[in-house]
Amino acid sequence: MLLLGIDLGTSSIKVSVMDASSQKIIASTSFPDKETPIISPQSGWAEQDPNTWWQHIKGAILKLNASHLYQPSDIKYIGIAYQMHGLVLLNKQGESLRNAIIWCDSRAVEIGQHALLTLKEEKFLKDHLNSPGNFTASKLKWVKEYEPNIFEKIHHLMLPGDFVSYRFTGEANTTISALSEGIFWNFREKNISNTLLDHYGFDRNLIPDVHSVFEDHGKILPTVAHELGLSTDIRVTYKAGDQPNNALSLGALEPGEVAATAGTSGVIYGVTDQLVHDEHSRVNTFAHVNYSRELPRLGVLLCINGTGITNSWIRQITGASQSYEQMNAIAENSPIGAKKLYTLPFGNGAERMLRDRVLQASVNEIDFNRHTQAELFRSAQEGVAFSFRYGLDILRANGMMPSNIRAGNANMFLSDVFRQAFVGVTNTPLELYENDGSVGAAIGAGIGAKVYKDASEGIKNLASKSSIEPKKLETEQYEEHYQNWKKLLIDKLNN
Template sequence: MLYIGIDLGTSAVKLLLMDQEGTVQNVVSKEYPLEFPHPGWSQQNPEDWRRAVLEGVPELLKGFDAGQVAGIGAGGQMHGLVVLDEHDRVIRPAILWNDGRTAREVDYLNQTVGKDKLSAWTANIAFAGFTAPKVLWMREHEPENFARIKKVMLPKDYINYILTGVHCTDYSDASGMLLLDVEHKRWSKEMLDLCGLTEDQMPKLFESYEAVGALKPDVAAQLGLSPEVKVCAGAGDNAAAAVGTGTVGDGACNISLGTSGTIFISSGKFGVDPNNALHAFAHADGHYHLMGCMLSAASCNKWLMEDVFQTKDYGAEQAPITPDKLGNNHVFFLPYLMGERSPINDTNARGTFVGMTMDTSRSDLTQAMLEGVAFAIRDSLEVARSLGLDIRRSKLCGGGAKSPLWRTILANVLGLELELPVSEQGPGMGGAMLAMVACGACSSVEEVCAKLVQVAQTVTPDPELTARYEARYQQFKQIYPALKGIFPALL
């Protein structure tokens, strides 16, 4: 049998076709635009997602027996606010995960309502990217649109609705809304009341590996598939990527260098970081996880290469950074191009080069950028270690993981063995694997991971280089606190 995985990303949807042995048979990518109507704002038209998926699936199936497709699973960008009216029409562009317009709402939630209450209700505090602050912003600034809301959804759930006609979400994705009681896996009445919403306006909750329905007959005909094809609830992109890398069970770790950067630690039981610097979310395997998320990771590389250096030859820019230069750079970079979430939770933070001199070279800036992202990921790793978690190795995925140099920097900055999966297809792979469970091909998420995930390569840290980076990290840690008070004045 065959399974379709949907990775609904920020810049494109990536569709993959996987067989039951985990071999990816075909991949199709469809790009769509991203809107920045004001500085710090980020939004998209859900119609672009719908069109990309409905056009992409028939392309994906060309040359294959569509009758062999048993299930579909999606992993998608988290936190985005998708609102539908009584006719299930999209009311306004979706406000995305990396949108920073909700600073006032976040301050209200954390300071006036109180972090202790939020953590008790949802296991998390407010971050600008989360969905609940966006709902409050919409109620304040677009009251006419707010009054029309019939359903509040997340990006990949809108695609599942298009496919099945079911208003659904899964626990992992819903965890990032600040509207879910994560520990008890139910909508938080306190947060819904605070946001002026009712439970009827929320989608039905499922485990990620549960089938939410089958394809609508008209959609099945359009896609060239059987109307008996099952669609599972899927997962938020990070939980789906974790499934794709086999990061399930107690104490497993995955680091993703995508547009954003994440460190994902799975757990068999519910737990909360006392300072809420890490997110406490449900996992796609039916259990829980802690996660640190930085807003700009591989996107920092894309920005520096394409927007500043005006090149797409990433390899050529990294070539001058020879092994002897690692841990010896005199330039630092704060990777806060869109503000920052974990662990500092500061929408005012900005990207910054520090330490440049007359002999600073182009490659010094490139190296500082790669190191800065690694240092920022370590900030979240240090929070996890402070909780007593003994993390010595991690899976590594995402576009940035394709760079051997960046892998080496990251392994030595973190002091971790980094394992690269044989098939690195991120959330799409995880979505297809969840679909296998929904269709009964495997009995659990743990079983499908054990069956399909293999490690292709392990990057081992070098003690001498790790020591050099330890000294550099201690210097890096001093830069943001020194600049924190300056950033608001720059806006």
């Protein structure tokens, strides 16, 4: 029996086929070859066409099938991981009404801030664990205010993973975890938030049926099965946001376990059993994949929008013909601190850990006589690592004290420079695993289908690839440069 895992990222789609019994990956691929662009009609806006996601997912599956490393008919269950906080709107015919407003879009920040001030702020945060911010519910309110002709045609609102599942099955449903990431979930009442629905003037019928993450979300449509060369008996049995899914793929399921990722955005995600909220909503708490009303498991999420996209932008803007591997090698030629060249990587929308400020990115203290491409590349990676440290200090202030952090050996964690900076400036050991989001989605599909009796059995074969410990001399050097970097950040925040 085979499991298919799909990871709907911002830049591309990753898919993997796993043997359910051995949990070995038989084949993996990504699609398309070029990074999927973010559509930005105005400053601070970020959109993608959900129909493009679906075409890319089909392209990825067909590409994987063409490897002939497995029989497509042996795939029995599908798991879906997806970019969080997006808004997809469908009419009664199941057609998307507009581009998806994705996770890094900032247009609804003021709407969310006004809602928090209008509602009883302290009680709202205790109940929902987050400000409405620029999350999915506030994005929907923006559509209601500024695109009323579209709003009146909405039959269902969906998170990106719900949309993908719907395209596979024709069945409209969502999950508690998805609703919590959209700020539609009241954790105290353990139900959909009437407080926010009433305040924003939303009909509850816009929300489709609510499932758990590990559940049968529908059977594949015959037309889709035929187009993709798959069995008509396949069922979607798992869907989760990319960060809860990443935590699953790294075995972070119980209180105190912490996972990280450094793709387009960067995240530290710690699991807790407490209803934790930051008074300024700089970090956010959502229902984890194994959350239930009876046994709460929540993920406290620190997000840095400008992570891998910083590295990508530096590569483009310098006209670098090098691969990321070559850029990493060039960066190694610069010393820790990049000769005091400091990058603030905040050019990808409102940063929640900076209280929803759209700060914009900057490269500071440039010396034309001392700084080369090596310093620029290293400064970008260290700037991201310093941002992780800044956010980790916020997590620590909210009671999250990780003894180590787990991450997939992918994206920026492939860079020795970034790994060194991450461990050095956080002074926290790092454990690297080979799993990625599509593998986590495949494992999730097996858990949801009861191939594995529970989530613990689904991750029993996880083993770390390597572990990196902080080194005293390096931590002292990084601390000095971090404090210089932090002063630049605080000065900019105060201007």
